[in-house]
Amino acid sequence: xxxxxxxxxxxxxxxxxxxxxxPKHQFESKPFTANFTVDGFPRCGxxxxxxxxxxxxxxxxxxxxxxxxxxxxxxxxxxxxxxGGSPGATVCLPxxxxxxxxxxxxxxxxxxxxxxxxxxxxxxxxxxxxxHNPKDQDRYGILIDAGAIGKANQWxxxxxxxxxxxxxxxxxxxxxxxxxxxxxxxxxxxxEIFKEGEIVDVHLNDIKVSAWDAMHWWRKNNKLAETVxxxxxxxxxxxxxxxxxxxxxxxxxxxxxxxxxxxHEVPRQLKWKYERLSDIPERFRSGRDSTYxxxxxxxxxxxxxxxxxxNGLPVGGVDVSRLRRGRPPVFGDSGLTxxxxxxxxxxxxxxxxxxxxxxxxxxxxDEFQREVWSKRNLRLxxxxxxxxxxxxxxxxxxxxxxxxQGSSGENTGKIRLQSQIVDGQxxxxxxxxTGEEGTMLMTVLP
Numbered sequence: 001x002x003x004x005x006x007x008x009x010x011x012x013x014x015x016x017x018x019x020x021x022x023p024k025h026q027f028e029s030k031p032f033t034a035n036f037t038v039d040g041f042p043r044c045g046x047x048x049x050x051x052x053x054x055x056x057x058x059x060x061x062x063x064x065x066x067x068x069x070x071x072x073x074x075x076x077x078x079x080x081x082x083x084g085g086s087p088g089a090t091v092c093l094p095x096x097x098x099x100x101x102x103x104x105x106x107x108x109x110x111x112x113x114x115x116x117x118x119x120x121x122x123x124x125x126x127x128x129x130x131x132h133n134p135k136d137q138d139r140y141g142i143l144i145d146a147g148a149i150g151k152a153n154q155w156x157x158x159x160x161x162x163x164x165x166x167x168x169x170x171x172x173x174x175x176x177x178x179x180x181x182x183x184x185x186x187x188x189x190x191x192e193i194f195k196e197g198e199i200v201d202v203h204l205n206d207i208k209v210s211a212w213d214a215m216h217w218w219r220k221n222n223k224l225a226e227t228v229x230x231x232x233x234x235x236x237x238x239x240x241x242x243x244x245x246x247x248x249x250x251x252x253x254x255x256x257x258x259x260x261x262x263x264h265e266v267p268r269q270l271k272w273k274y275e276r277l278s279d280i281p282e283r284f285r286s287g288r289d290s291t292y293x294x295x296x297x298x299x300x301x302x303x304x305x306x307x308x309x310x311n312g313l314p315v316g317g318v319d320v321s322r323l324r325r326g327r328p329p330v331f332g333d334s335g336l337t338x339x340x341x342x343x344x345x346x347x348x349x350x351x352x353x354x355x356x357x358x359x360x361x362x363x364x365x366d367e368f369q370r371e372v373w374s375k376r377n378l379r380l381x382x383x384x385x386x387x388x389x390x391x392x393x394x395x396x397x398x399x400x401x402x403x404x405q406g407s408s409g410e411n412t413g414k415i416r417l418q419s420q421i422v423d424g425q426x427x428x429x430x431x432x433x434t435g436e437e438g439t440m441l442m443t444v445l446p
Contacts, residue, residue: 018329047165054079054210056122060140060146060202061155062129064127064194071168071194072338074240077125077146081117089120091211096224103261107214110262117152119214121320123154125149126206128171131197139172140185140193149320150188175203210317219313225262229306230270231257233299237277245287249277274299324402336400338441339417339424345391345444346418349400350384352429356406360432363399364389372396375397379405380413391444398440415440 058079062073081089084273090106125146132140142163149156169190170182185193238249240360257263278296285292351358358380362372373389402411411434416427422445 006332011285014076017117025229026418032131056207058204060127062144062199062202064129064142064199071165071190073144073168074160075127075129075144075146075156077122078148078153079122079149079192080152081113081120084339089116091214093218093261096222096263096310096343098225098309102154105261110264111217111406115217116214120358121151121209121210121213121318122149122207123318124206124318125204126204127207128172128175128177129199130201130203131169131193132200132257133193133197135192135196139200140197141177141182142170143171143177143182144167144188151320153424169193175424176205178206208318212315212317212318212319215313215315215317219310221264221316222262222310224257224260224304225264225268225306225310227263227270228257228314229302230266233302234270234274234277235276236298236302237295239276240291241280242297244291245280245285245296247280247284247401251313285420286397314437336426336430336438336440338430338443339428340422340443340445341417341419342422342442342446343391343393344419345389345398345442347384348384348386348416348418349380349383351380351406351412352414354408355380355382356408357404358411360400360411361401361403363401364391365399366391366394366399386418393444393446396442396444398442399437400430400439401431401437402434405434411436 008049019062056079058077060078061076081252089108090104092102093105111119115264124253127144129142129144129147131142132139145351147156165187167184170177170184173183174180184190241247241249276300280292290416345364349360349362360378360380362375362378372391373387375385375387378385398415400413405411412430414427414429418426428440432438
């Protein structure tokens with residue numbers, strides 16, 4: 001049986017064959033969308049799921065195989081708000097003025113879609129993969145953590161896991177298992193489903209969307225409070241100018257901004273009026289300068305209070321940048337497959353085709369996404385490059401990234417593991433185009 005039993009790409013509007021042991025199966029794809037709640041925004045008096053919601057488009061790559069007689073499960077996840085005319089996120093935001101109630105607002109009304117995607121982050125994604133078992137014509141599910149995700153249009157990073165057989169497959173009864181205890185099948189049944197079944201559907205079981213970055217953006221870019229404060233500052237100086245110098249100037253109306261909740265910038269005309277009033281020419285100053293100086297100070301205080309109000313708005317949610325991150329592993333397409341060894345790690349890499357100037361980056365990272373060893377800009381030769389790396393037991397990824405393509409076509413090479421091979425192929429070949437990366441999942445035993 002191949003190392004990877006199934007490699008499935010679930011994509012919006014795209015149907016791809018599933019690679020399996022035996023006949024190829026056609027997975028009928030459909031647009032995968034999900035309503036989501038945005039974590040970190042205040043409540044507007046609605047139900048919990050109305051605090052922040054929208055339409056999210058996603059795709060996932062599900063990989064299920066075997067290693068040393070056990071199951072190996074992994075997935076990567078990618079999301080965006082662009083597909084199918086998604087309305088994006090409608091969220092409850094603090095009002096741009098003090099003393100006002102929070103308001104519901106569509107982020108797409110105050111920013112472009114690219115900015116909206118950049119300011120929302122996805123985390124704690126759980127997928128339910130649905131299998132059909134031809135032996136009993138029933139459906140069974142697996143719950144899979146989609147790994148460290150984050151921003152839109154970025155594939156998540158995930159380290160494959162190996163669940164126990166008796167906690168792997170459960171009887172599929174509903175599409176969303178959030179808050180429901182799965183009814184797991186026993187080991188014998190799970191192995192049967194694993195060998196005979198095929199993936200027929202994938203559901204988004206749970207997802208969290210953080211508004212951490214969006215709240216920071218709102219505090220920095222909403223100029224409504226500063227605008228209204230500047231109206232107050234202009235009128236305060238105007239009153240002082242009348243008292244100090246007997247000059248009568250027209251009031252600036254507050255109610256112009258009563259129906260606003262957000263402003264990208266302070267109106268230029270208002271800024272100009274404030275600057276002019278803050279620096280009245282000497283020829284018009286005939287009276288009490290101390291009064292004028294006092295109202296100038298009062299005006300600066302009004303503006304300072306507005307900025308302090310905006311900077312003091314609470315920021316909730318999760319700072320996804322602080323969650324564990326990593327690089328997405330690449331399986332299958334490159335030709336590299338999982339292997340189990342006993343340390344230390346000894347290997348040799350060389351140009352498998354004609355020696356034509358292929359260059360690669362070779363990097364070894366551990367399960368915590370820490371770089372353990374690397375060889376950058378390595379020019380491959382027919383003789384090859386060998387190395388020994390002392391590693392602790394655990395799960396590692398040996399990644400090869402093609403920096404170019406030599407004169408003979410694709411960047412091709414072979415990796416030979418000279419360690420003790422417990423399971424898997426000790427010699428493997430990869431074929432990559434420039435910028436592509438292949439990853440060998442490596443389990444190191446004591």
